[in-house]
Amino acid sequence: MRMSTRERARVNTLILLISAMTWMMLLVNPGSIMTLAHCPVTDAGASLVSFQMLLAMNPISSLTAGWALMLVAMMSPTLMAPIHHIRERSFKRRRARSVTLFVIGYAAIWMAAGGVLMAAMLLLSLLAPQSYLPAVVVGSIAFVWQCSPVKQRCLNRGHNHSELAAFGIAADLDALRFGITHGVWCVGSCWALMLFPMLLQQGHFAAMAVVTFVMTGERLEPPGTLSWRLRYPGKLMRMMVAQARIRLHRLPSGIRPSLR
């Protein structure tokens, strides 16, 4: 039983508002949490001293806060469908609780993945400080991953919205489990895309915006065949054009040749 159109729109608006507000915070960049600070010591190359200086200038707490904000800003638009699923399958009084548990499970997976990705970012920054080389290497890996059947498998699994228990601890565990499972497939799908903007010296926010568009768009695509092919958010782009033309009353109706 789908939620009413009005209820779905309300939930979607709330999710987009949360994402937009987080984007604003990221753009303000409080405490420079979104950019990796360097100095002559860290620029000197890989060494224990450089590493210690890098951590001193970029505390783990700041990195973690920046990563968490990135997740909220970039990932929340991709969570509309699973959140609708949880709300539809839960008692009204439990909806907020179940969605919260889902988000906790999902975020836990992404925060754990963030530890690995941030370590990779620091390591690459030490090996090639102030260089675009790490971004080029990771961007290339992201492109290959984007075209791979493994990526499609992860995307397909993200469409599997399974049954959820309704009562008691079983309902809580199912919501948490759904968040964890969804998070695992999401990390599998997006890890390289998320790492790429973190390695850019400039254009960080523009790259994040593009990646967000790609990740949101590919969730709208239906599950597909496992194969090597270029994956891009074609549906989202076509939809935006079509919706714009509809509002301008320019979408042509189908060409109707004679059926006789």
Next chain:
Amino acid sequence: MMATFTRKNAWNNGGTFDNPDLLWYAKGVGVTQSLGLDNPNSWWFFAAIHGEYVNPNTPWYTDPPAFPDWGFIPAPPQVPTTPLPSQTLQGLYWDQCQHQSWYFAPWHRGYLLALEAQIRAAVVSLGGPADWALPYWNYFGPDDEYEIPPAFTQKTLPDGTTPNPLYVEARYGPRSDFNIFVPIPPVAETCEGNTIYTGSDAVTPAPGFGGPDTGFSHSGDTSGNLESNPHNQVHVYVGGNAPDNNTWGLMSDPGIAALDPIFYLHHSNIDRMWAAWNAIGNGNPTDTNWLNGPAAIGEREFAMPLPDGTSWVYTPADVNSLDQLDYTYDDLTAAVSPQPFNRLARRLNKLSAAPAAAGTAPGGNMAGGDDAELVGAHDGALQIKSSGARATVRLDSGVRGRVSASLANASETNLPDHVYLKLENVRGTRDSYILNVSVNQQRAGSVSLFGLRRASLKDGQHGGAGLTYVLDITNIIDNLFLDHALNADALDVRIVPHNAVPDSEEITVGRVSIYRQGHQ
């Protein structure tokens, strides 16, 4: 203005080859069956437009290859598996069928028109009538019309030697004995009494006559009322299971259904029911996302090959009414009785509430109104075997109380709740079953598993989530309420398949749940 083409009852002249519409249909099918799989005008290509198991590079092709892959279908017909058309042609046309969506009716209308144009071209090439039109099989008709027209069961044409293209081996019927008929009931035309296309009101159960708005993600898992019954049920009853129960009939599975010529007569009747529903004043959606079709949400357009080699790209707006398409039916009588306000009044009377006055609107459109609310559920998956399955659906006392209050306070201005039973995340390896469902020993209805196999594949269109079925159990809940039995903590739900389920098959129901929906 008179329409050029009129679709007539296949049971005219006894449903035999004395009916010229059927004789020419058979000959036209024969011509298109003589064309290759890679020819967009061929019978095989058109079947693949609906769905196919012939391209090995799809998630729904069996691994290792086996039935229902097209190479394993018992003849007749002798189904070709090569040569495959180009990837471009496959991407443009194949595997288009729209199910569990509000696009179900308009996509199939265009599909029928295109197939009809192909057959008509073949008929004309054989010297047949230029105004030939596809007949319909109205299984709700009088006398023996619930049976398949006899022309489909003859192995040869009237000349006694030419194989009859309308005859297929893998058509087994409800009892797996090649006796093809549609059992009425449970197959019913009650959806004709709905008053809205998408959503629900006091006399229209969710998700509405034509199916749910599948939104920008196009991720529906629930059939509309026309699609659910009769469409899905007729598919499974006609196709059925083979007598040895190892395979199933063509009509039972969307990837092989359109290989059977009876498919198009069944859909002609479904299309007729949609037109009849419109003819009594019910409107189609006016939402631009429906009118413009999936192209409005960035998905591929509806496209059909025409006999002259061109491609017809169409939208629901293009097939919104028969008038704009120059064809009609010889009978557009809808089976609707009594009128909506009478049905509402009858329910209010039953609940001892003040009856609705004549002309009272049957409630708002819930697609844009109240949210449905979970009342109770059976936590844990059920496995459906031949003996069926039983679930104790526990009710939340607070929400159950709101249902009771709604029924107790029902009036013309305070419409009582609708209550639904849902079978969620149903998954399986075979489509050819009907599940009969009862609640507290009262019959709740039945669901057809048409489309289940594909929906259960992890890399298929539904990501392995399966399908969800909705049954309107409002009447049962009303009865429990009137019997002062709605204060129970749980409901007893039984699910029994209409045919034996072999041990090799798996059918599971992820969760059984109960929902309420208000109508304010």
